[in-house]
Amino acid sequence: MNKIIPVSCAVIFFQDKILAVRRSPQMPLAGFWEFPGGKVEKAESAQQCLQREILEELNLKIQIGNELPLSEHSYIEGITIQLIPFLAQINSGEITLLEHDKYLWLGVNELFEVNWAIADIPIVQYLKENWTELITD
Numbered sequence: 345m346n347k348i349i350p351v352s353c354a355v356i357f358f359q360d361k362i363l364a365v366r367r368s369p370q371m372p373l374a375g376f377w378e379f380p381g382g383k384v385e386k387a388e389s390a391q392q393c394l395q396r397e398i399l400e401e402l403n404l405k406i407q408i409g410n411e412l413p414l415s416e417h418s419y420i421e422g423i424t425i426q427l428i429p430f431l432a433q434i435n436s437g438e439i440t441l442l443e444h445d446k447y448l449w450l451g452v453n454e455l456f457e458v459n460w461a462i463a464d465i466p467i468v469q470y471l472k473e474n475w476t477e478l479i480t481d
């Protein structure tokens with residue numbers, strides 16, 4: 345039996361760059377880079393999840409924009425992570441890393457300079473291919 349775990353994540357953009365965060369040693373997939381976010385809980389929407397997770401992880405309030413294409417990957421047999429990415433902008437707050445150990449703002453030509461979690465790679469590729477219409481104002 346295959347279990348699907350929906351995970352919302354935020355492609356936060358600012359001044360033609362996007363925010364990437366690195367999973368810290370105490371997290372599963374430690375050392376891999378990802379978009380901030382987390383597992384969608386039973387009583388919440390993907391967007392509500394994202395507002396909650398971004399506050400918990402980065403102490404930021406965000407404005408959520410368009411949903412981008414889903415990406416699915418099975419790190420463990422029988423369990424599929426379904427990543428649901430949303431474009432987002434910071435509404436208020438300063439980045440405070442409460443779970444991750446590093447962050448970077450990446451421009452279009454720097455996207456593949458970090459070691460992304462496998463499920464993120466199709467999303468990063470999609471961003472690269474559609475950068476101008478997605479990220480620039």
Ligand SMILES: Nc1nc2c([nH]c(=O)n2[C@H]2C[C@H](O)[C@@H](COP(=O)(O)OP(=O)(O)OP(=O)(O)O)O2)c(=O)[nH]1
Pocket residue numbers: 351352353372373377378379380381382383384425427461462463464
């Ligand atoms: N948040 C996030 N998780 C990702 C990304 N790419 C990716 O493969 N994942 C995986 C890592 C984890 O297996 C899962 C999300 O779990 P998590 O540990 O971040 O979420 P959470 O805070 O709700 O977890 P939990 O500790 O409550 O179980 O999805 C990504 O870009 N962002």
